[in-house]
Amino acid sequence: RRMTMPENLDATPLDALAREAAGCTRCPLYCDATQTIFGEGPEDARVMVVGEQPGDQEDLAGRPFVGPAGRLFDEQAKAAGLVRKGVYVTNAVKHFKFVQRGKRRIHQRPDAGEVTACRWWLDREIATVKPDLIVAMGATALQALTGSGKGILKRRGGVESGPDDMRVLATVHPSYLLRLPDREARARETDLFRADLARARDLV
Ligand code: URA
Numbered sequence: 001r002r003m004t005m006p007e008n009l010d011a012t013p014l015d016a017l018a019r020e021a022a023g024c025t026r027c028p029l030y031c032d033a034t035q036t037i038f039g040e041g042p043e044d045a046r047v048m049v050v051g052e053q054p055g056d057q058e059d060l061a062g063r064p065f066v067g068p069a070g071r072l073f074d075e076q077a078k079a080a081g082l083v084r085k086g087v088y089v090t091n092a093v094k095h096f097k098f099v100q101r102g103k104r105r106i107h108q109r110p111d112a113g114e115v116t117a118c119r120w121w122l123d124r125e126i127a128t129v130k131p132d133l134i135v136a137m138g139a140t141a142l143q144a145l146t147g148s149g150k151g152i153l154k155r156r157g158g159v160e161s162g163p164d165d166m167r168v169l170a171t172v173h174p175s176y177l178l179r180l181p182d183r184e185a186r187a188r189e190t191d192l193f194r195a196d197l198a199r200a201r202d203l204v
Contacts, residue, residue, distance in 0.1 A: 013128050014043050017121070021094060027117035029095035029110070034059045039090025039125050046204040048088045048131035049073075050122065050141040052173060056105050059096035064089050072174040073137075076190065080197035088129050092144035093118045115144050126163055132204045134162055135197070138173025146170075157196050159203070169203065171196035 010016035018038040024030055037054035040063060057067030065073055074084050093114055098105040110118075122144060126134070136142040139149030145162040155170045162168035172193055180186040 012043055014039075014125075017124055017128060021121050024094070024121070026120060027095075027114045029093070029097050029114060032098070033095035035062055036094050037062065037064050037091065037096070038094060038121070039088055040064060041084075041088030041090075041129075042086065043088075043129060045086060045088035045129055046132045047082065047086075047135060047200055048090065048126065048129055048133070049077075049135045049137060050145065051089075051091045051137050052140040052175075053091050053093035053107075053110050054096045055107055055175075056096065056098070059105075064091055068178055069174040072177060072190075076174070076194045077197050080194045081201045082197050088125070088131065090122065090125055092122060092141045094121055110140060112143075115140060119144060123163060126166065132167070133159075133200055134166055134168045135200050136162075136168050136170050138176065141173075142168075142170050156192070157199060167203070169196065169200050 010019060021036045021038050024036055030036070037058050051065065054064060055067045055069065058064055058070070064070070077084055077087070093110040097108045097110050097114070099108055134145060136145050139152050142152055142155070143149030145168045146160050152170060152172060156172055158170060160168045160170060172189065174193070177186055177190050177193060180189060
């Protein structure tokens with residue numbers, strides 16, 4: 001009698017973690033979100049990029065940074081010499097938080113309790129990937145990684161100490177750039193964002 005090999009769903013430690021996180025109920029955000037959006041990228045990535053939380057498109061697609069903010073990140077990272085495929089990309093919070101307004105789902109910033117609950121997964125991603133540098137994009141990621149998200153515009157471009165003395169480079173979130181109403185300000189801020197990503201590339 002021939003036995004069929006069971007499919008190996010947990011081929012790598014990251015696969016196993018992602019599968020575990022798919023059933024996460026550590027905070028109430030799983031109730032309304034479509035699915036857990038876990039990080040993705042090589043297990044041996046030297047740079048880990050941490051955003052805030054998945055948005056509407058990520059929630060539906062099942063992957064981080066595939067919406068407008070993700071496209072802007074990809075474009076600027078590439079211009080800075082950081083290839084998305086070589087980077088591990090994740091979020092401080094792994095479920096989409098929103099309020100429904102008619103047909104639209106409006107993003108809500110995760111609160112401190114949700115960020116703390118989700119540190120469980122971020123810590124495991126960091127322990128598994130062991131990056132040389134973590135890029136914190138935005139106040140939520142910076143808070144999750146250093147304990148404070150205050151004054152990001154003064155801290156951006158600088159290297160701070162994160163979990164296990166890991167180096168954390170602060171920068172703004174690409175959604176911040178998308179929200180700037182003034183064209184010139186957006187161009188200027190986008191240049192600074194790209195410079196931060198280039199610094200990250202130079203640091204590893
Ligand atoms: N914004 C984030 O912080 N993360 C995503 O995955 C998408 C948008």
